[in-house]
Amino acid sequence: MLRKCAKLLFVWTFLVTWSASFALAESAIMTYDQLAASIDGSSGYKTISKVKPAEPVTTKVKPSIMRGLEGISRINPMNWAQDNLLPVPAQGQFVAGPKALFARVHGEARRSLAGAAFTGSPADFNNNLGLKKSGNVIWSVEAAYQLRPKFSLRYSFTPIKMDGSGTNASAFSFAGQLFAAETQIFSRWERFEHRAGIGINLINTSSSRTNLFAEWMYIQDKLTVGSAVGTTGAFAWDDSRNLAVVGLEFEKALKNWRGNTLALNCKADIAFLSDSFGFDAETALNYMIPIKTGRFGFVKGGYRYSYFQKDLKQDALNTTLDGAFVQVGFLF
Numbered sequence: 001m002l003r004k005c006a007k008l009l010f011v012w013t014f015l016v017t018w019s020a021s022f023a024l025a026e027s028a029i030m031t032y033d034q035l036a037a038s039i040d041g042s043s044g045y046k047t048i049s050k051v052k053p054a055e056p057v058t059t060k061v062k063p064s065i066m067r068g069l070e071g072i073s074r075i076n077p078m079n080w081a082q083d084n085l086l087p088v089p090a091q092g093q094f095v096a097g098p099k100a101l102f103a104r105v106h107g108e109a110r111r112s113l114a115g116a117a118f119t120g121s122p123a124d125f126n127n128n129l130g131l132k133k134s135g136n137v138i139w140s141v142e143a144a145y146q147l148r149p150k151f152s153l154r155y156s157f158t159p160i161k162m163d164g165s166g167t168n169a170s171a172f173s174f175a176g177q178l179f180a181a182e183t184q185i186f187s188r189w190e191r192f193e194h195r196a197g198i199g200i201n202l203i204n205t206s207s208s209r210t211n212l213f214a215e216w217m218y219i220q221d222k223l224t225v226g227s228a229v230g231t232t233g234a235f236a237w238d239d240s241r242n243l244a245v246v247g248l249e250f251e252k253a254l255k256n257w258r259g260n261t262l263a264l265n266c267k268a269d270i271a272f273l274s275d276s277f278g279f280d281a282e283t284a285l286n287y288m289i290p291i292k293t294g295r296f297g298f299v300k301g302g303y304r305y306s307y308f309q310k311d312l313k314q315d316a317l318n319t320t321l322d323g324a325f326v327q328v329g330f331l332f
Helices: 002-037 065-073 077-082
Strands: 094-110 136-148 151-167 172-174 177-179 184-204 208-226 235-257 260-273 276-292 295-311 316-331
Touching (some): 094 295, 136 316, 151 208, 184 235, 208 260, 260 295, 276 316
Antiparallel strands (some): 094 136, 094 316, 136 151, 151 184, 172 177, 208 235, 235 260, 260 276, 276 295
16 A cells, blocks of 8 residues: 555656646746847847857978979979960961071082083082081071961071181082192082962961961072182082972960960971972970060070982082071061
8 A cells, every 4th residue: 555655656746847847948948039039139239140160270380392392393384385375367467577597507519510420529518618617697587478367378588698718628529620638718608598388277276276388499509619819700500499398387385474475386397399308397485475456576596407408410419507596576
């Protein structure tokens, strides 16, 4: 009997405690809701709408060598051309400018009398004729007109005039005349080169373009050799050639600075016909400066190698020009 009374008392106590707890919780919720509803925004107190997150704790880390190299890697030219623009001539625009080649000159000439076989040794430009091997400045003018978006007209002119004098290092033969060693020699080499043709745009993107060009080349060479003052014109050889030229030109923008553009320019061609053969190649960096909308001035510098050969049994003239060059001009 006592055990049953204890059980009933325990159950009754548990039910009363649970009911009281539930009623207290309900009253607390109502109190908080009433308090929140009673807050007036115009009372001078600003309600909290956003809580600024706590600032992260930063710690100083000693810079590593690899992090320094990341900055250096940004000036790598191989990564420059990804988002750069290459200025190109629009239809109706010209690209023109003079060029100066600081050339080393090598050459060899062989000349026989009409109908006679050549005897003796050919004349070397440097050792026999006294022409300067280096330190020669050769000027030329280049121009192009953009006829259509994919077609352009091209022209260039290169005059060369070199005088030489000195003591002949070894015996040679020229125009049927034998010049013995240790002879005082006076010589002059003149060349006039004209090139005219058409360029065709093969590939054109925002940062590069590739052109194919075909040209006609006219070369006039005149070589005069004498053994004393006043007799320089006694032995002369005047020769002209018409050649066909086919080549490729490639341009690639490397970097843009506030409208200025640094670009890579490469060009190569071969020439043939008239019993002659030759090739010309150059590579350069081109810096373009905007002058007006669609117009630029440019400065180009690089290296050029040019070789031409006419080789027959009786007559031959082989010449090589190579060296650094500088060109200034306008795209207008």
